[in-house]
Amino acid sequence: MIKVGIVAYGTTPFTKDDHKIESILHKSTNNLFQKYPKIDKKEIDAVLVSTNDNSKYLSAILSEMSGIQPKIAHSIESLCNSGTNSIVSAFSYISSGLADMVLVSGAERYDSPGQILEWDNSRGEFKHPIFWASIFSKSYKQEYGITEEDLAIVSVKNHKQAKENPNALSKKTYTVDDVMNSKKLTDDLRLLDCSRPCTGSASILLASEEMTKKLTDMPIWITGIGQKTISAGFTKNISLSSMESTKIAGQSALKMSNLDISQIDVAEVHDAFSVCEPMALESLGFTKSGQGINMIKNLHETNNFKINPRGGLIGCGHPLGATGISQTIEIIQQLQNTADNRQTDNPKTGLIHNMSAAATSSTVLILEK
Amino acid sequence: MSFEKELEKGQFCIPECISCKKLIWPPSEFCNLCNRELTLNKSEFEGKIIEFSRQDENYFCIVEFNETVRLIAKMETCPKKNQTVKISKCGISQGSYYFHII
Numbered sequence: 273m274i275k276v277g278i279v280a281y282g283t284t285p286f287t288k289d290d291h292k293i294e295s296i297l298h299k300s301t302n303n304l305f306q307k308y309p310k311i312d313k314k315e316i317d318a319v320l321v322s323t324n325d326n327s328k329y330l331s332a333i334l335s336e337m338s339g340i341q342p343k344i345a346h347s348i349e350s351l352c353n354s355g356t357n358s359i360v361s362a363f364s365y366i367s368s369g370l371a372d373m374v375l376v377s378g379a380e381r382y383d384s385p386g387q388i389l390e391w392d393n394s395r396g397e398f399k400h401p402i403f404w405a406s407i408f409s410k411s412y413k414q415e416y417g418i419t420e421e422d423l424a425i426v427s428v429k430n431h432k433q434a435k436e437n438p439n440a441l442s443k444k445t446y447t448v449d450d451v452m453n454s455k456k457l458t459d460d461l462r463l464l465d466c467s468r469p470c471t472g473s474a475s476i477l478l479a480s481e482e483m484t485k486k487l488t489d490m491p492i493w494i495t496g497i498g499q500k501t502i503s504a505g506f507t508k509n510i511s512l513s514s515m516e517s518t519k520i521a522g523q524s525a526l527k528m529s530n531l532d533i534s535q536i537d538v539a540e541v542h543d544a545f546s547v548c549e550p551m552a553l554e555s556l557g558f559t560k561s562g563q564g565i566n567m568i569k570n571l572h573e574t575n576n577f578k579i580n581p582r583g584g585l586i587g588c589g590h591p592l593g594a595t596g597i598s599q600t601i602e603i604i605q606q607l608q609n610t611a612d613n614r615q616t617d618n619p620k621t622g623l624i625h626n627m628s629a630a631a632t633s634s635t636v637l638i639l640e641k
Numbered sequence: 642m643s644f645e646k647e648l649e650k651g652q653f654c655i656p657e658c659i660s661c662k663k664l665i666w667p668p669s670e671f672c673n674l675c676n677r678e679l680t681l682n683k684s685e686f687e688g689k690i691i692e693f694s695r696q697d698e699n700y701f702c703i704v705e706f707n708e709t710v711r712l713i714a715k716m717e718t719c720p721k722k723n724q725t726v727k728i729s730k731c732g733i734s735q736g737s738y739y740f741h742i743i
Contacts, residue, residue, distance in 0.1 A: 393738040394667045398701045398713045406694040407703060459695040505667055507703060507711035512692055 273367045277484030277491040278639070279477050280308040281601045286441040286472035286589040288382050293325045297379040298337045300473035300594075304375075305338070310487060311477065317371035318344035322358035322378035323593035324351060324386025334377055344371060351386050351628040352544065354378065355474070355596020356635035360497055362478045372480045378598075379473035380591035387469055387592070389629055394507040402457050402466065404506045404630040405545035409460040411512035412547050416562035420462075424451035425565065426546040427464045427586050429572040434583020436613040439598075441470045441589030451546075465546040470589035474597035476604075490608045496531065496638030498524030506630040515631035518555040522625070525636040529621075533557040536638070537619030538577075538606045540599035542627045543584040552625050553579065556636070581606060581614040596626035600637065607641040643681060644668040648738060653728040654681035655710055666710040688714075688742065690724045702726075704742060714740035 282304025284296055291299075305311060319342045321331040331345035344365065348358040355378045362374035380386070388399050395403065412418060428448055434440035446454075446464060454464040484491045498521035502508060510516065526533060533556060541556070543549040550564025558579075559567045571579055582588055582602040585595060603622035605611040620641055627634040645668070647654050656665045656679040658672035665672060665679055672679060686706045693702035693716070700716040704726060714728070730741040 390736070392667070394712045396701075396713045397715065397734070397737055397739040399737060403694075403696075403701055403713065406696075406701075407692050410694045411692050457696070461694075507666075507713065512703075 274369060275481035276363045276366045276478055276494050277481060278494065278604055279479045279484050279487045279491070280304050280311060281476045281604060282307060283439055283474045283598060283601060284472055285439045286470045286591060289471050291381070291471055293323060293327050293330065293379055293381055294333055294337070296471060296473040297321065297330065297334050297377050300379070300475040301334060301338050301375065301377050304475045304477060313338065313340045315483070316340050316342055316373050316375050318342050318362065318365050318374040320358045320362055320374060320376045321347045322354040322376065322597065323347060323380055324349050324354060324384050325379070325381060325593070326385055340375065350633065351389065352542070352592050353596055353626040353628045353633060353635045354593045356600065356624060356626040356637055359476065359478070359596065359600060359637065360499065360635065363494055363497060366478055366480050372483050374478045375475065376478065376597060377473065377475040378594040378596065380471070380593045382469050382471045384469060384592055389504070392505045394505045401544065402461055405466070405547065406458040406460040407512055408551065408630070409545070409547040412551060415513045418565055421448055421452060422565045423465065423546045424448045425569050425572055426543060426549045427451045429568060430543060430580055430584035430587040433577055433581055433614060434587025437582045437588060440583045440587050441468060442583065442587045461545065467544050467585035467590040470591050472589060472591035472594045472598070474594040474601055476597050476600060492604045492607050493640050494637060495640045496525035496529030498522060498528065498636040499634070501633040503632045504629065506632065509630060509632065513551065514561065515551050515555040515627065515634065517631050517634040518552055518625060518627060518636070521634040521636040522556040525638050529638040529640070531621060531638060535621055536623045537621050538581060538603060538616045539579055539623040539625065540582065540602055541580060541625040543580060543586050544590065546586070549580070549584065556623070556625060577614050577616050581611060581616060596624065596635065599624045599626060603639050607639060645733060647681060648731055649733050651730065651732055652683065653686070653731045653740070654683045655686065655706065657682040664707055664709050685727065688726050690720050690722055690726060692722065693720045702742065712740055714742040716742050
């Protein structure tokens with residue numbers, strides 16, 4: 273299997289602006305090419321677009337607008353983990369020898385149709401993600417004796433970290449009281465517990481080992497991949513206080529990279545809602561069941577940016593198709609020691625956790641320098 | 642799908658494999674175990690509340706039937722975990738199913 277590296281990235285700010293999907297895809301891709309003028313577009317074999325948007329033929333459109341004539345061009349949709357799933361597809365093309373260099377570009381608009389899974393009629397009239405998030409929160413709080421105030425720390429921490437990220441949607445910091453007093457959506461969920469849909473795009477260029485070494489003197493390698501889909505419908509989740517797909521995907525990724533979770537220096541986890549962060553940390557094995565909030569409190573109190581340094585989905589916003597790619601870019605910056613005020617202490621290994629539809633599906637990537 | 646025709650009439654059924662008798666949920670055309678056709682089990686199912694929360698005056702509950710089928714239903718009175726309930730009203734509105742329990 274051919275080793276796969278990441279050689280370049282580009283992004284747009286995450287906003288509430290009304291831009292065409294084609295326009296924002298082009299913007300992050302253009303940002304990538306402007307930053308890396310050494311890249312020869314003729315050597316790009318595949319262009320993959322990650323989005324839930326209804327627009328058609330986006331990979332061919334992006335290729336034409338960017339001046340690329342790839343062998344392979346198609347879109348990938350998998351709700352919220354479309355981004356990392358696209359990276360896995362790119363990895364597969366390269367590691368199998370079908371491609372030497374693959375551009376992956378993800379984008380979403382604030383009004384994406386991917387926010388609600390219409391198919392899942394087992395949710396009855398409660399299809400919006402706030403309902404599964406409320407059920408997770410209620411179940412998690414009851415099982416481990418966690419309070420609403422405890423969970424509010426996730427939002428406080430991630431908004432604080434997002435303030436150091438110039439591309440994040442949120443520009444404000446909040447206190448626990450602010451979170452507790454924000455609009456009550458249900459008995460178990462407040463507005464500031466939620467990530468927000470937004471408009472944004474992120475792009476990344478993957479290459480074979482030979483090509484990576486030619487193009488960059490700061491290569492980042494994808495050394496672990498794990499994916500698991502349990503179901504599509506939320507009501508198939510047996511546990512409502514842990515993430516089964518995340519456990520399995522995390523274990524697969526660590527096995528592939530020959531690493532133990534204790535060796536991971538920095539991580540981006542999928543905090544679509546406050547409760548998702550401790551559940552993800554526990555399911556990935558960073559801490560024992562019920563101890564995720566203690567870990568988060570400790571990181572917050574010591575101003576340690578190890579988990580969700582870019583501000584998570586809660587702080588950055590959640591443009592579905594771009595999120596997994598944006599998370600990956602953050603880990604690249606961390607490993608290259610270029611994350612400015614968000615920089616953690618010289619990390620060598622990083623993990624990305626990206627999931628869909630109440631953790632019915634998860635993707636975990638491990639990057640190393 | 643015949644399931645939806647029954648649901649539109651306010652009848653809650655659970656699709657069941659004609660061959661292996663597995664209950665299939667969410668409703669589908671074929672058994673996901675043995676790939677055979679399905680029929681509708683029209684028993685008066687009793688469910689158990691697994692978890693719930695509330696939005697405004699309405700409780701929304703995960704209800705489990707026959708230890709396999711789970712759905713989210715609305716309840717007007719305060720639920721309790723493990724409470725036994727029945728579907729009191731169901732149907733399709735604007736393309737989405739709805740279930741009420743008592």
